[in-house]
Amino acid sequence: MAIDFSQIPSPCYVLEEKLLRKNLELINRVQNESGAEIILALKGFSMYKMFPMVKKYLSGATASSLNEARLIFEEMDCLAHTYAPAYKPEEFEELIGYSSHITFNSLNQFHQFKDQVDAFDRKISMGLRINPQYAEVSTDMYNPCVVGSRLGITRDALGDILPEGIEGLHSHTMCENDSYVLERTLVHIEEKFGDLLHQIKWLNLGGGHLMTKEGYDHAHLIATIKRLKATYNIDIILEPGSAIAWQTGYLRSRVLDIVDAQGVDVAILDISFAAHMPDTLEMPYKPKVWGASDPIEGRPTYRLGGMTCLAGDYMSEYSFEKPLKIGDTIIFDDMIHYTMVKTTTFNGVGLPSIGIWHEDDSFELVKSFGFESFKEKI
Ligand SMILES: Cc1ncc(COP(=O)(O)O)c(C=O)c1O
Structure with missing residues (x-):
């Protein structure tokens, strides 16, 4: 009807339940066939009434603040993958209490909080956000690779060996893009950070993967992820927001x-x-x-x-x-995406x-x- x-x-705002399920089924198929972990970016869609449905298909969610991490913990009943451009010292202990993974935007922040993470009574996997200095995003407002971007660490600021305790790298440079943009982006990531990819357990490729848009080449995405996993022997995480609530x-x-x-x-x-x-x-x-x-x-x-x-x-x-x-x-x-949250x-x-x-x-x-x-x- x-x-x-x-x-x-x-x-x-009216969410059509069957359309959200359709997206989640498709994303879950990509997840199963590629072996990637695909999680919801709350910044794009945080209508927690739908979290039970999201949780049936996806393994979790990513937070960009204490509030989002707590919402994931309370309403999705799991721990968050957390990344923010900077963490507040007075919130940090509570934040890691809701997080399984924590990604730092700078080496400063990593050094500031590392001991606190190590001292926590549960293991939390630490990562660094990198800036591969390549994005195919035409609007500067949404381009994390513009000159002077505060988002992520460029290769020249990292040595040959990742700091002790770092288990993952995180790169978010895409916005409503397809798998071919991901492929071209990976050329830059691998060229600049390839040696470091052999030192990590996981690579989070951020959001911007619009895999629920008509015409998206899922087979190509799956093949790209499989190649990455096999080359570096790492887990791949994708954290789309838009794709989950796209046209729902x-x-x-x-x-x-x-x-x-x-x-x-x-x-x-x-x-x-x-x-x-x-x-x-x-x-x-x-x-x-x-x-x-x-x-x-x-x-x-x-x-x-x-x-x-x-x-x-x-x-x-x-x-x-x-x-x-x-x-x-x-x-x-x-x-539905990037409306209620904004x-x-x-x-x-x-x-x-x-x-x-x-x-x-x-x-x-x-x-x-x-x-x-x-x-x-x-
Ligand atoms: C770090 C990070 N991860 C994930 C996302 C979600 O991106 P999208 O909703 O375009 O998939 C964003 C969006 O800004 C982001 O900044």
Whole structure:
């Protein structure tokens, strides 16, 4: 059955359970056939209501903060692979209590915390993030290899022998890329760090592997991972965020007003691009809207406006089959990854509710937010 949006409040992020399962099944197949460990990057998708389902298919998750590590520990019932650009001394003991692996962004941080990790009453595997100085990411905002990047250690800063206690290396340089980008990236990793790969137990190849996108060559990814494992005799870890929640749901919204802005028809919606879909402005990209297309001559065409006072809080332009009316439902596609995790209450705008369209075609409202959510954070 198609989703019945009349049952769903506006605005609301709606996760379609069967689509998430489809992604997880596919990723699990890649995991089994390649022998890699594939874990969820919480920074992209941390809707913990779905963690029991995620845990059925994946072995765990990766955290980039104390909060994420604790959420993994409490809601996924496992220990996190943790990496952050810097750790706070006052949080570190608690953080490693939730972590099985801890990756340091610099040698400074490794030396600062190494003894604390060694003294912990459970073994925690330590790694270093490397910067292979190669990324195929066109937006600088998402490119960890821009000159001056703070993310990772370049080869010249590491000696011939890894510091004692380091068991893994971590490289994250990809963003919504395919396996051929990974292959080209590996040329640089192996050229620069190949000798060190023989000294480690695991290599974490970060996120950005968009293996649930149509057309992705899974056989090529599997072969690439198998080759790496065999060449260096190491475990391979991938930690995608986007790929897990890719095309698994929507942001349901509604038209509140339609204004003629000096010849431009603007439909003002009950959502905000800045507060609820910030990647559309940051990346930037134009999200797909159900029943709408890029402008077509002669069709009713609108700029879609957000409800904050930020002048740039809008998206141009969409043509619809019929003129829009106040109260119409507008569905933004693929709005589950990097949305809920990035929302703000800028301008005091309310956060969209969160819901699940279950596999048995029932709707569950998981959360709605009121004044308290706004007040709590300011
Ligand atoms: C270190 C690290 N790992 C994993 C990810 C997840 O990447 P993606 O959601 O593109 O798969 C990111 C994203 O920024 C990251 O910085």
